[in-house]
Amino acid sequence: ITAIDRDPLIAAMAKVNLRRRDHPKRVEVRCQEVESFLPMGFSGLQDSQLHIDPDRRVSDRRHTAVDGYEPEWQWVKETADRFPTMVKLAPAARLSDEMLTSLQHRCWISLQRSVREQTLLCGELVDRNALPASGRSAVMIAADATTRLFAPPAEAVDLWKSPGNSVTQPKAKLVDPDPAIRAGELTVAFAETFGLSMIGGPTGFLTTDQDDWPEGEAMA
Numbered sequence: 001i002t003a004i005d006r007d008p009l010i011a012a013m014a015k016v017n018l019r020r021r022d023h024p025k026r027v028e029v030r031c032q033e034v035e036s037f038l039p040m041g042f043s044g045l046q047d048s049q050l051h052i053d054p055d056r057r058v059s060d061r062r063h064t065a066v067d068g069y070e071p072e073w074q075w076v077k078e079t080a081d082r083f084p085t086m087v088k089l090a091p092a093a094r095l096s097d098e099m100l101t102s103l104q105h106r107c108w109i110s111l112q113r114s115v116r117e118q119t120l121l122c123g124e125l126v127d128r129n130a131l132p133a134s135g136r137s138a139v140m141i142a143a144d145a146t147t148r149l150f151a152p153p154a155e156a157v158d159l160w161k162s163p164g165n166s167v168t169q170p171k172a173k174l175v176d177p178d179p180a181i182r183a184g185e186l187t188v189a190f191a192e193t194f195g196l197s198m199i200g201g202p203t204g205f206l207t208t209d210q211d212d213w214p215e216g217e218a219m220a
Helices: 008-021 073-082 124-128 154-161 179-183 187-193
Strands: 002-005 028-031 050-052 085-089 104-111 114-122 136-141 147-150 173-175 197-199 206-208
Touching: 002 008, 008 028, 050 073, 073 085, 073 114, 104 124, 104 179, 114 124, 114 179, 136 179, 154 187, 179 187, 187 197, 187 206
Parallel strands: 002 028, 050 085, 104 136
Antiparallel strands: 085 114, 104 114, 136 147, 173 206, 197 206
16 A cells, blocks of 8 residues: 655544554655656556545635646546546535546445445446446445445436426425435435335425335335
Protein backbone atom coordinates (compact mmCIF):
# COMPACT_ATOMS: atom_id res chain seq x y z
CA ILE A 1 0.00 0.00 0.00
CA THR A 2 1.31 3.44 -0.94
CA ALA A 3 -0.65 6.35 0.53
CA ILE A 4 -0.07 9.90 -0.66
CA ASP A 5 -1.28 13.19 0.81
CA ARG A 6 0.16 16.68 0.57
CA ASP A 7 -0.95 17.60 4.12
CA PRO A 8 1.70 16.61 6.73
CA LEU A 9 -0.90 16.07 9.48
CA ILE A 10 -3.13 13.87 7.32
CA ALA A 11 -0.11 11.90 6.12
CA ALA A 12 0.98 11.29 9.72
CA MET A 13 -2.51 10.15 10.72
CA ALA A 14 -2.69 7.83 7.70
CA LYS A 15 0.66 6.33 8.63
CA VAL A 16 -0.54 5.44 12.12
CA ASN A 17 -3.90 4.11 10.96
CA LEU A 18 -2.49 1.99 8.15
CA ARG A 19 0.18 0.41 10.33
CA ARG A 20 -2.41 -0.58 12.91
CA ARG A 21 -4.14 -2.64 10.21
CA ASP A 22 -1.26 -4.06 8.21
CA HIS A 23 2.38 -5.07 8.46
CA PRO A 24 4.60 -1.92 8.51
CA LYS A 25 6.72 -3.19 5.65
CA ARG A 26 3.64 -3.37 3.41
CA VAL A 27 2.75 0.28 3.93
CA GLU A 28 4.44 3.43 2.65
CA VAL A 29 3.07 6.91 3.32
CA ARG A 30 4.36 9.85 1.29
CA CYS A 31 3.74 13.50 2.01
CA GLN A 32 3.80 15.10 -1.42
CA GLU A 33 1.68 16.24 -4.35
CA VAL A 34 0.21 13.14 -5.97
CA GLU A 35 0.78 14.60 -9.43
CA SER A 36 4.54 14.50 -8.85
CA PHE A 37 4.42 10.88 -7.66
CA LEU A 38 2.22 9.59 -10.44
CA PRO A 39 3.51 10.96 -13.75
CA MET A 40 1.69 9.91 -16.89
CA GLY A 41 3.17 6.78 -18.42
CA PHE A 42 4.23 5.23 -15.11
CA SER A 43 3.84 1.61 -16.25
CA GLY A 44 4.54 0.08 -12.84
CA LEU A 45 0.94 0.68 -11.79
CA GLN A 46 -0.76 -1.30 -14.55
CA ASP A 47 -1.41 -4.20 -12.17
CA SER A 48 -2.39 -1.95 -9.27
CA GLN A 49 -5.59 -0.28 -8.21
CA LEU A 50 -5.72 3.45 -7.54
CA HIS A 51 -8.07 5.14 -5.10
CA ILE A 52 -8.20 8.91 -5.60
CA ASP A 53 -10.03 11.11 -3.11
CA PRO A 54 -9.80 14.67 -4.51
CA ASP A 55 -10.06 17.68 -2.24
CA ARG A 56 -13.63 18.93 -2.57
CA ARG A 57 -13.25 21.84 -0.12
CA VAL A 58 -10.53 23.85 -1.82
CA SER A 59 -10.02 27.28 -0.20
CA ASP A 60 -12.58 26.32 2.49
CA ARG A 61 -15.36 26.19 -0.11
CA ARG A 62 -17.42 23.08 -0.81
CA HIS A 63 -17.47 22.24 -4.53
CA THR A 64 -20.08 20.12 -6.31
CA ALA A 65 -18.58 20.89 -9.72
CA VAL A 66 -15.55 18.66 -10.25
CA ASP A 67 -13.79 21.52 -12.03
CA GLY A 68 -13.19 22.93 -8.56
CA TYR A 69 -11.47 19.81 -7.21
CA GLU A 70 -7.77 19.32 -6.52
CA PRO A 71 -6.01 17.55 -8.17
CA GLU A 72 -7.60 19.10 -11.24
CA TRP A 73 -10.23 16.96 -12.96
CA GLN A 74 -8.29 16.71 -16.21
CA TRP A 75 -5.42 15.03 -14.33
CA VAL A 76 -7.85 12.69 -12.54
CA LYS A 77 -9.52 11.77 -15.83
CA GLU A 78 -6.24 11.09 -17.64
CA THR A 79 -5.04 8.93 -14.75
CA ALA A 80 -8.32 6.98 -14.65
CA ASP A 81 -8.07 6.41 -18.40
CA ARG A 82 -4.71 4.67 -17.92
CA PHE A 83 -5.07 2.68 -14.69
CA PRO A 84 -7.81 0.75 -12.82
CA THR A 85 -9.05 3.62 -10.67
CA MET A 86 -11.71 4.40 -8.10
CA VAL A 87 -12.51 8.10 -7.59
CA LYS A 88 -14.39 9.24 -4.51
CA LEU A 89 -16.78 12.10 -5.27
CA ALA A 90 -19.32 14.13 -3.34
CA PRO A 91 -22.86 12.67 -3.62
CA ALA A 92 -24.01 15.76 -5.53
CA ALA A 93 -20.95 15.99 -7.80
CA ARG A 94 -21.93 16.89 -11.33
CA LEU A 95 -20.34 15.06 -14.28
CA SER A 96 -21.27 15.73 -17.90
CA ASP A 97 -21.10 13.03 -20.57
CA GLU A 98 -18.00 14.73 -21.96
CA MET A 99 -16.20 14.14 -18.64
CA LEU A 100 -16.74 10.37 -18.80
CA THR A 101 -15.52 7.55 -21.01
CA SER A 102 -17.19 4.31 -22.10
CA LEU A 103 -15.45 2.34 -19.34
CA GLN A 104 -16.65 4.30 -16.34
CA HIS A 105 -19.44 3.56 -13.90
CA ARG A 106 -20.97 5.84 -11.25
CA CYS A 107 -22.18 4.37 -7.95
CA TRP A 108 -24.03 6.16 -5.15
CA ILE A 109 -23.59 4.69 -1.66
CA SER A 110 -25.94 5.19 1.29
CA LEU A 111 -25.49 4.22 4.93
CA GLN A 112 -28.70 3.76 6.91
CA ARG A 113 -30.64 5.70 4.24
CA SER A 114 -28.24 8.65 4.16
CA VAL A 115 -26.23 9.12 0.94
CA ARG A 116 -22.56 9.34 1.92
CA GLU A 117 -20.64 9.35 -1.34
CA GLN A 118 -20.57 8.88 -5.08
CA THR A 119 -17.86 6.63 -6.45
CA LEU A 120 -16.58 6.57 -10.01
CA LEU A 121 -15.18 3.17 -11.06
CA CYS A 122 -12.94 3.17 -14.12
CA GLY A 123 -11.41 0.65 -16.48
CA GLU A 124 -10.98 -2.92 -15.27
CA LEU A 125 -12.79 -2.18 -12.01
CA VAL A 126 -16.08 -2.00 -13.90
CA ASP A 127 -15.74 -5.53 -15.32
CA ARG A 128 -14.17 -6.85 -12.13
CA ASN A 129 -17.31 -5.89 -10.19
CA ALA A 130 -19.68 -7.06 -12.96
CA LEU A 131 -21.16 -3.58 -13.42
CA PRO A 132 -22.59 -2.20 -16.66
CA ALA A 133 -20.15 0.11 -18.45
CA SER A 134 -21.35 3.70 -18.91
CA GLY A 135 -23.97 2.96 -16.29
CA ARG A 136 -25.06 3.86 -12.78
CA SER A 137 -25.81 1.87 -9.66
CA ALA A 138 -26.83 2.33 -6.04
CA VAL A 139 -25.57 0.51 -2.95
CA MET A 140 -27.42 0.50 0.36
CA ILE A 141 -25.56 -0.36 3.58
CA ALA A 142 -27.82 -1.17 6.51
CA ALA A 143 -27.12 -0.76 10.23
CA ASP A 144 -26.14 -4.44 10.49
CA ALA A 145 -23.59 -3.98 7.65
CA THR A 146 -25.63 -5.98 5.12
CA THR A 147 -25.61 -4.49 1.64
CA ARG A 148 -28.01 -4.29 -1.30
CA LEU A 149 -27.04 -3.41 -4.87
CA PHE A 150 -29.26 -2.03 -7.62
CA ALA A 151 -27.42 -2.01 -10.97
CA PRO A 152 -29.81 -1.82 -13.95
CA PRO A 153 -28.55 -2.19 -17.54
CA ALA A 154 -26.83 0.91 -18.88
CA GLU A 155 -29.69 1.64 -21.28
CA ALA A 156 -32.12 1.82 -18.36
CA VAL A 157 -30.35 4.89 -16.95
CA ASP A 158 -31.96 7.08 -19.61
CA LEU A 159 -35.38 6.10 -18.28
CA TRP A 160 -35.04 8.98 -15.81
CA LYS A 161 -35.98 11.28 -18.68
CA SER A 162 -39.17 9.33 -19.48
CA PRO A 163 -42.57 9.69 -17.77
CA GLY A 164 -42.58 6.01 -16.82
CA ASN A 165 -45.72 4.34 -15.49
CA SER A 166 -47.37 7.23 -13.62
CA VAL A 167 -50.61 7.20 -11.67
CA THR A 168 -52.49 9.91 -9.79
CA GLN A 169 -53.74 7.78 -6.89
CA PRO A 170 -51.81 5.42 -4.59
CA LYS A 171 -52.41 1.69 -4.75
CA ALA A 172 -52.35 -0.78 -1.86
CA LYS A 173 -48.72 -0.12 -0.91
CA LEU A 174 -46.42 2.88 -0.99
CA VAL A 175 -42.73 2.36 -1.82
CA ASP A 176 -39.97 4.87 -1.04
CA PRO A 177 -36.70 3.92 -2.80
CA ASP A 178 -33.44 4.28 -0.91
CA PRO A 179 -31.91 7.79 -1.21
CA ALA A 180 -28.96 6.32 -3.15
CA ILE A 181 -31.40 5.41 -5.92
CA ARG A 182 -32.85 8.90 -5.85
CA ALA A 183 -29.40 10.52 -5.94
CA GLY A 184 -28.35 8.40 -8.92
CA GLU A 185 -31.52 9.33 -10.85
CA LEU A 186 -32.46 5.65 -10.96
CA THR A 187 -36.02 5.95 -9.68
CA VAL A 188 -37.70 5.25 -13.02
CA ALA A 189 -35.38 2.31 -13.75
CA PHE A 190 -36.15 1.00 -10.25
CA ALA A 191 -39.89 1.29 -10.84
CA GLU A 192 -39.65 -0.47 -14.21
CA THR A 193 -37.50 -3.27 -12.77
CA PHE A 194 -39.95 -4.10 -9.98
CA GLY A 195 -43.22 -3.33 -11.76
CA LEU A 196 -44.04 -0.25 -9.71
CA SER A 197 -45.99 2.87 -10.63
CA MET A 198 -44.92 6.43 -9.86
CA ILE A 199 -47.28 8.81 -8.16
CA GLY A 200 -46.94 11.93 -10.26
CA GLY A 201 -43.33 11.47 -11.37
CA PRO A 202 -39.81 10.30 -10.49
CA THR A 203 -39.49 12.52 -7.41
CA GLY A 204 -42.59 11.15 -5.68
CA PHE A 205 -43.45 7.87 -3.96
CA LEU A 206 -43.87 4.65 -5.90
CA THR A 207 -46.88 2.43 -5.46
CA THR A 208 -47.98 -1.15 -6.11
CA ASP A 209 -50.72 -3.70 -5.51
CA GLN A 210 -48.20 -6.54 -5.21
CA ASP A 211 -48.79 -8.60 -2.06
CA ASP A 212 -45.30 -10.07 -2.20
CA TRP A 213 -43.41 -6.81 -2.64
CA PRO A 214 -39.80 -7.73 -1.65
CA GLU A 215 -39.02 -4.74 0.57
CA GLY A 216 -35.82 -6.08 2.13
CA GLU A 217 -34.27 -7.12 -1.18
CA ALA A 218 -35.30 -4.14 -3.25
CA MET A 219 -33.70 -1.16 -1.50
CA ALA A 220 -36.88 0.54 -0.39
